[in-house]
Amino acid sequence: MKSNGGIDAKNIEAFHTYSIVQASSILQTDTDFGLDDLKVESKRLEFGSNELKGEGGISPFKILLRQFSNLLVFVLIGASVLSYVVKDYAEGSVLFIIVILNSAVGFFQDFKAEKTVESLRKLTSPLSDVQRNGTIEHIPTSELVPGDILFLKSGDIIGADCLLIETLGFETDEALLTGESMPVAKFTDTIDNVDQPLAERKNIGFASTIVTKGRAKGIVFSTGMNTELGKIASQLMDMSSAKDKKKTRLQVSLNRMSVYLLIFAIALVILVFGVNKFNIDAEVLIYAISLAIAVIPEGLLAVLTLTMALGVRRLSKEKALVRKLNSLEVLGSITDICSDKTGTLTQSKMVLVKAWIPHEGCYEISGIGFEPVGQVFKPSIDQDFSPSAPLTKFTKSFNLLARISALCNVSDVKKDPESGDWVGIGDPTEIALQVFSMKVGLGKTDLVRGSDGSTWNLISEFPFDSSIKRMSTLYANGSLKLNVFTKGATERVVELCSRILINGEVVEISTNELQSLLDPQIENLAQNGLRVISLAYNEIPVPENLSGHSWDREYIESGLIYVGLVGIYDPPRPESLASVQKCFKAGIKVHMLTGDHPATATSIAKQVGIIPNDEAFMDGSFKDKHGSHMATVGSMVMTASQFDALTVDEVDRMPDLPNVIARCTPETKVNLINALHRRNRIVAMTGDGVNDSPSLKISDVGISMGITGSDVAKQASSIILTDDNFATIVGAIAEGRRLFTNIGKFIRCLIGANIAELVTLVVGLAFIDSSGHTVFPLSPVAILTNNLITATPPAMALGSELAPSDNMDLPPRDTKSGLFTVEVLSDIVIQGLFMGLLSIFSFYLVLDVFGDGNRGYECNKAYSPSCDAVFRARATTFTLLTILLMVFGYSCRDPRRQTCSYEKIKNIRQNAFLFHSFWIVIVITILCVYIPGLNRDVFKHSPITWEWAIVIISILVYLLGDALYKFIKLFIF
Structure with a gap:
């Protein structure tokens, strides 16, 4: 940018080195007379209004469209349409409601997040006193232009960046830019160092900082997006755009799963058609579509959204307000916390x-x-x-x-x-x-x-x-x-x-x-x-x-x-030491970033356990809980100038990044987060000022202070602490770990149930009747009913499970593996395959082993005496599969500990939702089997008697297999 007045990006950065005469010449102004109307209009055309630019405002329509960019949403919409096609209005309506609810929750969350840059506009003063045409005028701050002579007094908000030319006991509060809590005394002397840090430019008044004392006069040299505040706004918009495009591991995993399921569902439809030699009648079409729908875990989005919403509610009670739902997923993977000192680790009470x-x-x-x-x-x-x-x-x-x-x-x-x-x-x-x-x-x-x-x-x-x-x-x-x-x-x-x-x-x-x-x-x-x-x-x-x-x-x-x-x-909070120790035990490293003197920072860091006391570590080294040396005390504390002076290679060669950085600047915070990201660390960053917004944005989880935090910091963050307490951060991480553990549980439950259904239905295609058509092991209505009552209810119950006892004793979750780890995939496949084989084996036992082997004629359409064995076999399979999937829900409560252990049986009612869901599903199953008309005409199965023995024995076999599988897992995972 080059102006007629000679203002460009280079000399904007160097105005603190200019004399009053130089500045007046470059800005084409008179310090005694000010600008005349002609020059003001010319400069306004050249530089525009003194306002921070957004991205065209907030578009609710765009936010709404974003909610449907998830592939799983498209799959669910397609499944809903297919359900209506086959006249299964209940299933179609449920799927449609799930999509609407998920989109509504996402819309309101994203709408709040779009206010980040908008809140910056509120920081500008509405009116400013300037000298124009030789007289002092009161003008809207948005009309300031470079070259205006600005008059400032105590209580004013500075409207634009200005070079001070007169001061009288003048002090400003620059906390929103530099993080320094004490007012800064200003003077008019020029500064020789072009690269002088922002906090040391004592002859500059910065836009949106507050005059706390005295009077001053200054020459405006930078307005709008060219001010220091504007640079932060630009950086925020760039970071916001980049971060919005980046999906979390959970989102990536779900999108990938959606693609696989869609392909698999299409393949199954072709398989059903092929087995029936492409003689596609209404029953074959309905069965194929029902099988395709059974592939899709339609309850996944609903359960995920509900679990997240419950997590948000729990955290709000613990004084942590969640602005972005996906931050809950990342919380469980946090490896480093970069925390402020004052008010967060300390009480903010001198x-x-x-x-x-x-x-x-x-x-x-x-x-x-x-x-x-x-x-x-x-x-x-x-x-x-x-x-x-x-x-x-x-x-x-x-x-x-x-x-x-x-x-x-x-x-x-x-x-x-x-x-x-x-x-x-x-x-x-x-x-x-x-x-x-x-x-x-x-x-x-x-x-x-x-x-x-x-x-x-x-x-x-x-x-x-x-x-x-x-x-x-x-x-x-x-x-x-x-x-x-x-x-x-x-x-x-x-x-x-x-x-x-x-x-x-x-x-x-x-x-x-x-x-x-x-x-x-x-x-x-x-x-x-x-x-x-x-x-x-x-x-x-x-x-x-x-x-x-x-x-x-x-x-x-x-x-x-x-x-x-x-x-x-400023004394540490009583709970800070215990919270830092919890982090250390959980494999989370805490970094303290403060503007204090190194000696003060070191002392507080020792008191809260961020660095060791010399008495506890006489050899001057810090050991983890396994006894390995992590770092020397000397390398744990650095000043911002020391850290910022290092090159990227020098930082990356450091064995460990510093635990404490004193005299910290906003740029230092960003540098540290970038260094942690290069080490593949997952970072939570705390902040309260406008100057903290960039670091809050680029961190994996930005956490702002609710009491002392600025609006901009709050809007740039993912989580807001209403008590500004470090212990609340640790509690939020514990909740994030609990949530992700529960997500893993209900993912096992939902996908494992689908696998069990698919094994039953696909293997069942091998049973052929006298007409050469497939004898379905479950009717389409039974498939959809089983899918509806055995998937979402237990999954929702698992989403509300309490945290395991070792929740904060384990290291952070490895994000590289995403949601579907080897263990999760093993549980889904092995458990699902086992339940599916047991279910289809019961069909075989009733039909061909204990029955007469008569598979009837066109038993998929209606009941006839020749179809009696088929109908009883279907009822047995429906009953067994439904009960097995509910028992599987209890198995998913703890993927590694025995389902039938004394402790688990004693606490069987601990999860009331799961307990009541289990018995409600049992009642529904019995009603579907024994209500006349409903059983044979709708579900295409008949009441069972002695077949209950097969059901009970199969359940016992499953429990034995589940116990053996979990025992073997102890030696593998």
Whole structure:
């Protein structure tokens, strides 16, 4: 892209390196006058409106058409039409309803998913203040063009990418682009490095970021899809398109199965015609079509959709909302979880846990959350984290430390009268300091009320400034002196201190001496993942005119007395360690991607078990549960700059990818996921900001945060956590494994039943009557009835099975084998073949062994005395096959453990749906055999008596064969 103004893709990327004069020249604008109407119109024609482009909006019609792109759907539609042709309206209607329901569920799921890029549009500000024709105008943000002079103030949403030319205490919240939770201070200095990371371009205001403080003026240089936000939108659309075209293993397996079944069904129709020498009458045609329909597992889509829907419902109760049904399949195969730290592995509640005072040592403060309940401990020197008895009295220095924490503070901590919960209002760090003071009875409210003997009144406040990284307040307490309280980054507080408080006495100290004294303590706290804040105070004379006095910050913050420092951290969730251990046991590797300092990231990672504690692994290596060395501790933690600096080959040669990446950027997340994919790993990725959307899209399962997550992140994800909790992710994976295990169970049940029917019906073609026609072992109505009552009900019941006890003890499922593994195919073929042979053998026994061998004449059409043996044989076959398939359903509950074991018999009613389905089908079978008129006229079979012995013995033979088969499987799989 090249414009008349000289703007192209290259210099858009380099605007942070341009001076104001250079930028004004390239953009053809005047920083004092702005653009005139003629230039605005010209630029609007050239660059278009300042809007994010979608893909033509959401088309419900296209989404609906997508639901019918599945080959199995076409097969079911064809089967439905054939059923209507042969006047089997019940079967045809059931098939048609299955197709409609499946398409409806898919439509509503996909319709929600199409909103990904649409939610990006909501991020733009509706109005912007710009200078045009020498005056400030309020215009719609969509009308901004490159060269506009943009005015920004606190609370504004920046309308386009702009080069800042004036700033006054200007800060922006760039979390949606960079993931950094703290506001970023901005300035107007040019930056020499063209490749400066996005988060370090401090002279640029980015589109859709929020102004949190101050004022600024900037030159717009990039609008619409050329902004950094627009680039993310473009990337999202590309990824969305590519990912939508990629089918899951389950979808591939089902499509392949559909092709095979369709070919097989056509072959069977030709076979039936061939056996009858192509003398195709109505009965032969109906039988051929019925046999073709029996091949197709028409209940598969319905059971699959229902199972997925029940899984979605279960997960929603566990605080995981599923947006895309196919993600449930992938969940069971997850090998790696890339998780954020703050709020996911941790509680997102800053807590002050340590305080250090010169010559007194380190104190520990217990208690977590906002409730001001806890104790203060004084640990021994040798055992830094092993406290002795709690202190009952505090020193002068400790009380002063708590007082500074409370009064150099603008946060508020109080109890909600309705819920009874303690809540914090304000900056998380200040809340932590306030809660600490309240724990020792020196909170701001207590001090203002005079609980310590003095009434403290605020005189002046000097707010926190990111450029100097400190805050100060000035208080009066009725004495002849005013009290200055200061807190901030240690290096910025130390440079103002010329004295130190030791044992209640003020002692002179140089800046270098003080810094040397503090360095070891700061290092110690940082290694434990704590954020360090230093506190100081001073006393100054009360001026003659206190109420009208003008205070100078430089004067107030000079000659301070150093009191001590505190360590604050975001505690891990109590369940995080157990959840990470579950992942490790299940063969899932957890990666923590955070913007924190490496020392903080390492400490938290150790606490939640992502990397080992040095004490637990004295040789510095990490072993899996089989004792194999996985990686050294040193290689487990990297910074984003270290990881991103590696080439693709260097990354691929690494024995293991890092468990922790600190100072992580959105690009680093994408790089890590791509590296994992090159290793054929299945990745779940968590995220909450707009900047996380690309990584959420390219991961196999994108998981967004429901509480802190942006709309864009939620729309780009497959699953939304309503509690932002890592443990919920692990629970979702467990549910995904349960679902896929159950899918395997009902696939065995459905396809195995079809195989049994086919064996019975195809082998039955060998029985020929006196007219030379085939004697059908089951009538077409019996085929369809058996297919209807023995397939879908038990399969649906199996879809709701509880998770096996070893659900999270096994490694992730290998996705290469897809759904139809060797074991699943073996179960389907062997079990189906065995049941089919038993069924057709019963037909043979009744007809030719125990019967007179008279196969009658045209017994497929109606009953006659010559057809009595045929009709009784059909009833026996129908009864046996139906009961066998229901018993097979119980066998499929656990493909490896014995069906008739004591435990299984004891829990026979555990799956109530399967239990009741079994007996309902038995009742239906008896009614079909014994109701006069229905049996001979519709089902073409007669009531049976002694034949029940064949049925019972055949069932016992099946159970013995099933037990032997499962016993042999123990040595094979």
